[in-house]
Amino acid sequence: MFYREAGQFKSSYQADQAIFPIIQDRWFMAIVFVVAYLVIPLIADEYWFQAVLIPFYVFAIAAIGLNILTGYCGQVSLGSGAFMAVGAYATFKLVTGFPELNIIIAFLLSGLFAAAVGMIFGLPSLRIKGFYLAVATLAAQFFILWVFNKVAWFFNYNPSGFITAPPREVFGFLVSGPEAAPVTRYYVSLIFLTIFAFAAKNMARGHLGRAWMAIRDMDVAAEIIGIRPLHTKLLAFGISSFFCGVAGALYIFVWLGSAETEAFDLLNVSFPVLFMIIIGGLGSVLGSILGAGFITILPIFLTNAPPMVGIAISADFAKHLEEIIFGVMIIFFLIVEPAGFNRLWQIAKEKIRKWPFPY
């Protein structure tokens, strides 16, 4: 009824190629932006920023990164945690080595380091596919974390092995370190997410995205058309790792404040990020964000839900229960809607379009 493209005639290819071709989508996005940029900072408290929103945005960036590689280009990767670690450790070395360096620049430079490392570990993708490639990226995951753990230079010979975010200002606002205000850190992660999401969407709908999807759907035909598999796959690895690297830097410097390599291991980062894109929807930027939201918010919801309805349970029982429910929900979700949240969103739009008629 309200969500209709009827009557919206496009008279140029430019209008047809627009990122949100339908006016209702543009309104929807405008509302999302107003809520994210203006409403949430007014109403959210520190707990919400620190426990829910900042990790949501940071993981959304990582999920978009992995979705470029796995969802669009079809190369399964379990190394996202390692590429995030590269970003985090590179930022740490940059900001401690060059204290005058603007930390935003340091984030982006670290992304480039992560991209380079990602491309090196992407080289086997020319020869191996599917599960085998997943195992090769798993090697990256273990190897890189092992290096960061063993070589003390990476954590500045800190006896505890931790890397800690030093206080750094951008335009007079403290964005990292223990003193930084949650709302500033919220804005930093949100701005990064906005820019990266649009960049990913733009690449995905351009010829680069088509080359990635061509490789994913039918690599032989893509090669015959003139798409170079190695070039295209390495670019996907590079850009994906850039996203992951920046996400990793934000993970430590904007969210956690300090961490050791364990924060980036397979079960803490790589698998959750993979779940995010599977649950959110492979090959969809919106899906990555929705999936990241689901995976970061669900455990918090499950911890807080029983006390809210007046059921008192012990903390460790709640923790176990949370893990069980979490697992069950993922399995249930994958059976009911294997194509993820993005598909549900499309179905919902389709239903609204026809409402109040069934078809």
Next chain:
Amino acid sequence: MTQERQFGNTILNVENVSLSFGGVKALDSVSFDVLEGEVRAIIGPNGAGKSSMLNCINGFYKPTECTIAFKGESHHQMETHQAASMGIARTFQNIALFKGMTTLDNVMTGRNLKMKKNFLWQSLYFGPAVKEELEHREAAERVIDFLEIESIRKTVVGRLPYGLQKRVELARALAAEPEMLLLDEPMAGMNHEEKEDMCRYILDVNEQFSTTIVLIEHDMSVVMDISDRVVVLDYGEKIADGTPDEVRANQRVVDAYLGVKHD
């Protein structure tokens, strides 16, 4: 029809193409040429090496020995992207579309080689990147118009019926504006009407864009009707080469298709 048609110079010349998989000789020093603007058919019984021949021409297989000269440039072996950038496009026997993408995206992918703006421009989707995208969209739309697939522009190709998928695949190949089009059984599995449509499209492509066409086809009536010259392969060897009428009269061809009486 063949009488009035005029052809240009030799556009493709393959000499002594030999290809073997282990002990099996798929192609055994096959040579033939293709003239600019003609419709050249490659026929032969199953397993004669027809598809392998096409794969050698566009560089997907690397023949053990051969010389392939395309537009006067001779190569020992072709590289796939090199072949594509020189103007060779092809379709596949088993449809090889990008199933998760829409018809429009598939056709646009056919033009990927011509799109040069790097990922930084694209991530901004601004200025030159938009301009490039729109120019190519226009060219893609011309191909879509030509093949009359406007109505399925935004449909994901995995959901299309077989006949339309074949047409989208042709569209994708045409989008690259090739000088030579390799068609591997473009009419396999089609009914009579679909075959007629496809023949019309092939002849229209040949006439309007003066694209040289090399096609493999099993339907003899189609081959004899639309092709200017025919190469016949059998067990990897060339057994005949000439106009449809000459080939039809050739005893070795008849033997290859119908078998020889042993007494």
